[in-house]
Amino acid sequence: MTKAIDLFIVGGGMIGSALAARLAPCGMQIALLERDPPAAFDPASLPDLRVSALSPASIAFLEQANAWPSIQTMRTAPFKRMQVWEKRQDQGTLFDAAEVDATCLGHIVENRLVQLACLSALEGHDNVTILCPDEVSAIDYHNGHSTIRLKSGQQFTANLLAGADGAQSIVRRAAGIALDSMQYPMHALVATVGIIGGERDITWQRFTPDGPQSLLPLPGDYASLVWYHRPSEVRRLLALDNEGLLDAFRTHFPAALPQITGLVQKGSFALTRSHANEYARTGIVLIGDAAHTIHPLAGQGVNLGFQDAAVLSEVLLKAWQQGKTIGALPLLKQYERERKLANHLMQRAMDAFSYGFSNDIAPLRLLRNAGLKLANHQGPLKREVIRYALGLPLSKTLPGISRLRA
Ligand SMILES: Cc1cc2nc3c(=O)[nH]c(=O)nc-3n(C[C@H](O)[C@H](O)[C@H](O)COP(=O)(O)OP(=O)(O)OC[C@H]3O[C@@H](n4cnc5c(N)ncnc54)[C@H](O)[C@@H]3O)c2cc1C
Numbered sequence: 001m002t003k004a005i006d007l008f009i010v011g012g013g014m015i016g017s018a019l020a021a022r023l024a025p026c027g028m029q030i031a032l033l034e035r036d037p038p039a040a041f042d043p044a045s046l047p048d049l050r051v052s053a054l055s056p057a058s059i060a061f062l063e064q065a066n067a068w069p070s071i072q073t074m075r076t077a078p079f080k081r082m083q084v085w086e087k088r089q090d091q092g093t094l095f096d097a098a099e100v101d102a103t104c105l106g107h108i109v110e111n112r113l114v115q116l117a118c119l120s121a122l123e124g125h126d127n128v129t130i131l132c133p134d135e136v137s138a139i140d141y142h143n144g145h146s147t148i149r150l151k152s153g154q155q156f157t158a159n160l161l162a163g164a165d166g167a168q169s170i171v172r173r174a175a176g177i178a179l180d181s182m183q184y185p186m187h188a189l190v191a192t193v194g195i196i197g198g199e200r201d202i203t204w205q206r207f208t209p210d211g212p213q214s215l216l217p218l219p220g221d222y223a224s225l226v227w228y229h230r231p232s233e234v235r236r237l238l239a240l241d242n243e244g245l246l247d248a249f250r251t252h253f254p255a256a257l258p259q260i261t262g263l264v265q266k267g268s269f270a271l272t273r274s275h276a277n278e279y280a281r282t283g284i285v286l287i288g289d290a291a292h293t294i295h296p297l298a299g300q301g302v303n304l305g306f307q308d309a310a311v312l313s314e315v316l317l318k319a320w321q322q323g324k325t326i327g328a329l330p331l332l333k334q335y336e337r338e339r340k341l342a343n344h345l346m347q348r349a350m351d352a353f354s355y356g357f358s359n360d361i362a363p364l365r366l367l368r369n370a371g372l373k374l375a376n377h378q379g380p381l382k383r384e385v386i387r388y389a390l391g392l393p394l395s396k397t398l399p400g401i402s403r404l405r406a
Pocket of ligand 1: 051054165166170188300
């Protein structure tokens with residue numbers, strides 16, 4: 001038997017489950033499909049490898065989705081300052097939330113806890129069906145109508161099919177939407193490490209000619225370490241035993257960091273920039289990594305996804321309240337117009353950062369040194385960088401930058 005519903009979301013990761021949680025109270029019939037059930041939270045557990053730096057704009061959306069309070073009752077690490085530097089020993093440039101009268105720049109949260117909180121925000125909403133664990137076996141998309149068949153044998157039709165199924169999106173392929181993509185010539189080595197000493201309300205990032213290095217404090221005496229490097233070097237580092245890898249961290253990461261005491265977990269990720277040519281067709285829409293992936297050096301990937309979910313949910317809620325069809329193309333294109341350019345600009349900014357900082361070409365080295373020094377002494381410029389990190393609109397004091405964002 002085929003079940004007809006309003007909205008079928010493929011992918012219950014951070015973005016798909018947050019979209020469902022934001023829309024659940026309006027009463028539309030929603031199905032959320034997720035292949036891998038997240039493990040329940042255990043306060044005694046060590047931190048997961050996959051974490052994200054959530055911006056205040058993302059947190060505001062998670063509050064609207066009624067998920068933020070339960071994230072806070074689990075665990076997060078708020079940070080108020082970001083330190084950025086080039087040389088291992090120099091003082092670097094400090095960006096402080098206090099300079100724009102904000103209380104924090106963001107929170108580091110384990111991805112699984114964001115997902116769990118969004119799923120728990122769906123409890124008690126009889127209009128939402130969670131299909132987990134299950135996965136798509138086939139999607140038939142013809143003339144704006146989708147039939148979704150699941151491995152379990154269940155079958156659905158939906159007025160709107162949302163692809164929140166990540167970079168390898170099956171929904172994107174079913175809609176025949178093309179993707180521009182390119183692989184960066186570096187991988188990310190990610191590790192959860194034990195730390196002692198040092199400050200904890202701060203994130204650190206250092207730019208080296210091989211790629212950036214960062215350390216993000218986690219709750220307790222832990223931190224998430226990310227080291228971008230040539231794929232062959234990342235493979236070599238990962239092949240070292242634990243002591244060898246810890247020695248490499250201690251030798252190559254800045255001396256000012258808290259002392260690294262042990263290794264909890266390690267892994268690596270290939271880095272791809274990708275952008276779907278369209279975000280919508282009649283009855284189909286893409287959000288989050290299904291629509292775009294970005295260099296993670298400034299931790300913006302999931303933050304862009306939450307902004308997609310925020311804009312899409314506003315468009316859908318308005319249409320729903322006015323009794324309009326939620327799969328109508330003009331409506332979905334309104335979402336695409338608002339988000340595609342913003343995502344594109346952020347992708348290009350990250351490329352400029354990655355290229356501008358990850359090389360040793362003398363003029364670029366001088367330019368970035370001058371830029372960091374200028375940011376250190378120039379109040380307005382520094383405040384704009386902080387506002388950008390907060391996901392706030394830029395102020396009117398730097399009209400050139402405001403125009404770029406508009
Ligand atoms: C090293 C690294 C560090 C990063 N750090 C940050 C950071 O600090 N801040 C930040 O903002 N971003 C960061 N990102 C990016 C961020 O992780 C992604 O942007 C984010 O996870 C995307 O979320 P999503 O829900 O769109 O997709 P995903 O996390 O990929 O979730 C997709 C979900 O869909 C499910 N799914 C897929 N196909 C199917 C199917 N056929 N049937 C059923 N279910 C399916 C999957 O199981 C998964 O749960 C980082 C990325 C990397 C690689």
